[in-house]
Amino acid sequence: MMSSDYSPEDYVKTTGVMERRTSRKLTTSDLSYGAAEKLIADLGWDKNEIDALVFVSQTPDYILPATACILQDRLGLNKECLAFDISLGCSGWVYGLSAVAGLIGKGTKKALLLAGDAKPRVKIEGEARDPLFGSAGTATAVVFDESYDGLKFHFGTDGSGFDAIITPDGGARGPVKPSSFEKEDVDGLMKCRLQTRMQGMDVFSFGITTAPKSVKKLGEHFGFDYLDYDYFVFHQANMKMNNMIAKKLKLAPEKVPSCMYHFGNTSSASIPLTIVTELKEKCENTPTKFICCGFGVGLSWGTVAFESNNMVISSLVEMADEEADQKYVV
Amino acid sequence: MELKDFIESFAAQFDDTDASEIKAETVFKELDEWSSLIALSVIAMADEEYEVTLKGDDIRNANTVEDLYNTVKSKM
Numbered sequence: 001m002m003s004s005d006y007s008p009e010d011y012v013k014t015t016g017v018m019e020r021r022t023s024r025k026l027t028t029s030d031l032s033y034g035a036a037e038k039l040i041a042d043l044g045w046d047k048n049e050i051d052a053l054v055f056v057s058q059t060p061d062y063i064l065p066a067t068a069c070i071l072q073d074r075l076g077l078n079k080e081c082l083a084f085d086i087s088l089g090c091s092g093w094v095y096g097l098s099a100v101a102g103l104i105g106k107g108t109k110k111a112l113l114l115a116g117d118a119k120p121r122v123k124i125e126g127e128a129r130d131p132l133f134g135s136a137g138t139a140t141a142v143v144f145d146e147s148y149d150g151l152k153f154h155f156g157t158d159g160s161g162f163d164a165i166i167t168p169d170g171g172a173r174g175p176v177k178p179s180s181f182e183k184e185d186v187d188g189l190m191k192c193r194l195q196t197r198m199q200g201m202d203v204f205s206f207g208i209t210t211a212p213k214s215v216k217k218l219g220e221h222f223g224f225d226y227l228d229y230d231y232f233v234f235h236q237a238n239m240k241m242n243n244m245i246a247k248k249l250k251l252a253p254e255k256v257p258s259c260m261y262h263f264g265n266t267s268s269a270s271i272p273l274t275i276v277t278e279l280k281e282k283c284e285n286t287p288t289k290f291i292c293c294g295f296g297v298g299l300s301w302g303t304v305a306f307e308s309n310n311m312v313i314s315s316l317v318e319m320a321d322e323e324a325d326q327k328y329v330v
Numbered sequence: 331m332e333l334k335d336f337i338e339s340f341a342a343q344f345d346d347t348d349a350s351e352i353k354a355e356t357v358f359k360e361l362d363e364w365s366s367l368i369a370l371s372v373i374a375m376a377d378e379e380y381e382v383t384l385k386g387d388d389i390r391n392a393n394t395v396e397d398l399y400n401t402v403k404s405k406m
Contacts, residue, residue: 006365014367187366201386204370209383244374 016239020134031137090296092268
């Protein structure tokens with residue numbers, strides 16, 4: 001499970017991950033469903049009024065149909081609800097938010113954005129998941145407010161880095177065949193072509209240069225000083241990387257919350273998860289200005305600036321399949 | 331940027347290796363302490379101190395500390 005290259009202590013120091021939650025049974029949609037039910041209840045929403053459901057994940061329940069359709073049914077939403085999946089990871093929540101923002105006000109009044117990654121598609125016998133990654137599903141509710149001047153976004157894509165984080169086989173480019181299950185040495189770890197591999201150094205160097213630039217560009221484009229914002233929530237992938245990003249942007253540490261220590265890298269869930277676990281008490285009853293930045297697989301990145309006003313933040317729901325699950329500690 | 335300053339900054343990324351063991355001609359990937367995590371520290375150092383973006387290939391293609399110094403210098 002661990003590389004023989006470095007000690008567990010050094011691993012925690014660099015990545016920031018001490019423990020994370022995974023499940024052998026619950027999929028991303030299961031976790032997102034749990035989050036959605038709780039949020040809908042806390043908001044006191046009438047499910048019938050939900051016009052749109054967007055599901056962001058790279059671990060959907062099935063290759064097809066879209067998991068959003070399954071969730072429409074499972075949540076008992078209106079049959080005139082718009083529902084679709086977005087296949088993005090680290091940048092996924094920001095992109096999902098922009099998709100929802102594009103729908104809101106044009107016939108859509110209430111939308112649910114569900115985002116996360118959990119149980120991988122391929123289970124390799126006798127192997128535990130990469131200790132960096134955790135499972136999480138999140139729900140974000142967006143509602144139309146005529147007086148609000150809107151969410152502000154900056155996006156970027158660099159497909160030349162498509163193989164920086166990649167699951168080589170299982171798609172149309174590399175259909176599943178017997179050799180897909182054979183292990184090969186990928187930077188000191190034995191992985192098969194149905195497992196995600198990452199070029200750590202390239203992703204790190206991409207993250208520390210791209211994220212700060214994106215935040216700055218957003219401010220420049222919309223004419224605001226990003227330092228005026230209250231909280232900066234970055235995708236939680238590597239603590240060392242995030243510390244460098246915060247340093248480059250000259251951000252006070254108390255403005256940059258993190259939940260990596262307990263949850264690991266939860267892909268598109270990491271930004272909303274951080275808000276729930278670290279900022280609930282601080283933000284729910286106060287107008288708060290957020291800048292959130294997701295960056296990674298694709299290579300894809302997105303930054304959003306928004307102001308909340310009496311945002312309802314539900315508390316964390318920990319779900320487990322009684323028989324199958326346990327908490328993994330690095 | 332002088333070679334000796336770079337060597338010093340490079341050596342600072344190691345916790346357990348004496349600075350005297352890290353010289354221009356040192357094949358850094360053969361150092362006991364070298365790991366993928368230290369590689370990240372080196373990338374961070376190059377960005378912070380020299381405003382240079384090192385990629386995975388830059389680290390893979392460099393053998394000695396001096397090789398890496400030359401790579402960083404060429405990007406400045």
